[in-house]
Amino acid sequence: MKCSKCGREAVYFAKYEGKYYCHKHFNEMVESKVKRTIRKYRMIKKGERIGVAVSGGKDSVVLLHLLAKLRKKFPFEIVAITIDEGIKGYRDKSIKVAKKNAELLGVEHHIYRFKDYIGFTLDETVEIMGARGERLGACSYCGVWRRWLLNKAAEELKVDKLALGLNLDDEVQMFLMNLMRGDVARLGRTGPYYEVIHEGLVPRIKPLREVPEKEIVLYAVLNNIEVDLSECPYAVEAFRAEIRDWLNEMEEKHPGTKYQLLRSYDKIFPLLAKTYAKKVKLNRCKICGQPTSGEICKACQFRLQVKERAEKLKFSLSQR
Amino acid sequence: MKCSKCGREAVYFAKYEGKYYCHKHFNEMVESKVKRTIRKYRMIKKGERIGVAVSGGKDSVVLLHLLAKLRKKFPFEIVAITIDEGIKGYRDKSIKVAKKNAELLGVEHHIYRFKDYIGFTLDETVEIMGARGERLGACSYCGVWRRWLLNKAAEELKVDKLALGLNLDDEVQMFLMNLMRGDVARLGRTGPYYEVIHEGLVPRIKPLREVPEKEIVLYAVLNNIEVDLSECPYAVEAFRAEIRDWLNEMEEKHPGTKYQLLRSYDKIFPLLAKTYAKKVKLNRCKICGQPTSGEICKACQFRLQVKERAEKLKFSLSQR
Numbered sequence: 001m002k003c004s005k006c007g008r009e010a011v012y013f014a015k016y017e018g019k020y021y022c023h024k025h026f027n028e029m030v031e032s033k034v035k036r037t038i039r040k041y042r043m044i045k046k047g048e049r050i051g052v053a054v055s056g057g058k059d060s061v062v063l064l065h066l067l068a069k070l071r072k073k074f075p076f077e078i079v080a081i082t083i084d085e086g087i088k089g090y091r092d093k094s095i096k097v098a099k100k101n102a103e104l105l106g107v108e109h110h111i112y113r114f115k116d117y118i119g120f121t122l123d124e125t126v127e128i129m130g131a132r133g134e135r136l137g138a139c140s141y142c143g144v145w146r147r148w149l150l151n152k153a154a155e156e157l158k159v160d161k162l163a164l165g166l167n168l169d170d171e172v173q174m175f176l177m178n179l180m181r182g183d184v185a186r187l188g189r190t191g192p193y194y195e196v197i198h199e200g201l202v203p204r205i206k207p208l209r210e211v212p213e214k215e216i217v218l219y220a221v222l223n224n225i226e227v228d229l230s231e232c233p234y235a236v237e238a239f240r241a242e243i244r245d246w247l248n249e250m251e252e253k254h255p256g257t258k259y260q261l262l263r264s265y266d267k268i269f270p271l272l273a274k275t276y277a278k279k280v281k282l283n284r285c286k287i288c289g290q291p292t293s294g295e296i297c298k299a300c301q302f303r304l305q306v307k308e309r310a311e312k313l314k315f316s317l318s319q320r
Numbered sequence: 321m322k323c324s325k326c327g328r329e330a331v332y333f334a335k336y337e338g339k340y341y342c343h344k345h346f347n348e349m350v351e352s353k354v355k356r357t358i359r360k361y362r363m364i365k366k367g368e369r370i371g372v373a374v375s376g377g378k379d380s381v382v383l384l385h386l387l388a389k390l391r392k393k394f395p396f397e398i399v400a401i402t403i404d405e406g407i408k409g410y411r412d413k414s415i416k417v418a419k420k421n422a423e424l425l426g427v428e429h430h431i432y433r434f435k436d437y438i439g440f441t442l443d444e445t446v447e448i449m450g451a452r453g454e455r456l457g458a459c460s461y462c463g464v465w466r467r468w469l470l471n472k473a474a475e476e477l478k479v480d481k482l483a484l485g486l487n488l489d490d491e492v493q494m495f496l497m498n499l500m501r502g503d504v505a506r507l508g509r510t511g512p513y514y515e516v517i518h519e520g521l522v523p524r525i526k527p528l529r530e531v532p533e534k535e536i537v538l539y540a541v542l543n544n545i546e547v548d549l550s551e552c553p554y555a556v557e558a559f560r561a562e563i564r565d566w567l568n569e570m571e572e573k574h575p576g577t578k579y580q581l582l583r584s585y586d587k588i589f590p591l592l593a594k595t596y597a598k599k600v601k602l603n604r605c606k607i608c609g610q611p612t613s614g615e616i617c618k619a620c621q622f623r624l625q626v627k628e629r630a631e632k633l634k635f636s637l638s639q640r
Contacts, residue, residue: 181580182579184584184588242570242573250562254559263502264500264504271588272588274591
């Protein structure tokens, strides 16, 4: 088929709009979507320093490339941040990919390790807590610690905002998941923008939220961008996988469904945000100083639990 | 298995709450759900006259029985209203069922026919407009005319509110359908209650909105309530069927999903209602006098279209 814009050989068919794209116009289409998203929600202001969370996976690496390209025309700074959770055979590989891409683009790159800041790698935590298969799985520790460390890194590196590689599929899956769990409040706290900015919590932006996963993968392939496609060995989000599969099926049958769902979320979000994103004054964690609604933040609570259990294990081993 | 309340033989397992029910306690459970829904949204006030839309299908017939039972303890009036769209081999059968149930319960019963008020049965309309398979299907005419005639009946019979047999499954399917079409505004106009009451539009209540379809069918079976289970020959809601099937699958895997989805809707609804249920002053249709946002209501527009085409057809036949 021929590109709907220029008549050259098409490399992609966007079923949701019935248009064919050649390589050049596909690139332009993806890039202009990202630009529009950034502009619509005023995600980046002139001169701001943006921390890009880069795992080495397709989404974050493509995000880094897109922002690096954008910065040539619109003056802002970027710095790449990689969180190393310490997952053998997985994260070590993807970190290399993140590093290579940052170097290629001439972007400052920093690696923050669970081991250095928390005291344990995720692998060690799983071993100590016997977390796999238990109610509190690896993802619970990892999610809390990753958010905590990203925020810490952002503060240390003095970035104004954190850019995350969440794509259209991630956004609508999250929307539907929370609706099906009755967790409407959560939907009002995250979204395309922040209704309430909390002191000490670095705002997060999602410039890829209008780009389908498929287009991100294709963008990487067509532009010879090296990405790591392996999946985390701890990932067990069965509920999300069910929702993902069904949404893909519905998108196939009714092209444009994901965009419609995103539009619904975008219309509902501001109403929820006003109701649920309360202007509470956050405290500072008594241990680490990071923002928390209580006295001690969840990351420190988890760290102390793991530490305590590690010491008990050592004790019982020494008693043998 | 034994009833979780009394230890007698159970007839039903409510997976979403992990409880078993005997016949007696199942009845109580369903009835108290309906009572709670009515109370929560103040659906019925003392002494009000409630028009129950009874097609003869399971939902509307069970609703009639439940309201008839409830009225023994709480003083309000009920009157059954059946719309006869004129669908041969389908509606004629279900009308008999509606009539029998109303008689059994000693409820005043009125039948309103498309033929009498619109001038055409639905079967005739389909024949005249060649509607089956075309863009404007039978359901478009039927939906508009049914709502119009129900409102007309409610006015003529001087009822305060119209009770509809929509159940939990209907509600959450509708919620998801509208989200996946990006039609958030519609979600703000219907809901568990009305944010804005328009003069001339009889308010509609849905006392069964917290009862799963499964429980309605079982209530009918256990209590020997005669219902018509046949499906409308014109029904072709493919999109709804896909959503229904998936929700049933998810409910099976994650019991309680439908209730969670309803809770999400109920939290979102008041916010949407404030935004989308505008207090516009409705006009009266210049032809029929029913409320409309324009000059001539949709029901009259459709009626005139069908009439015009019917006359043309007659003319072209007479020319042969």
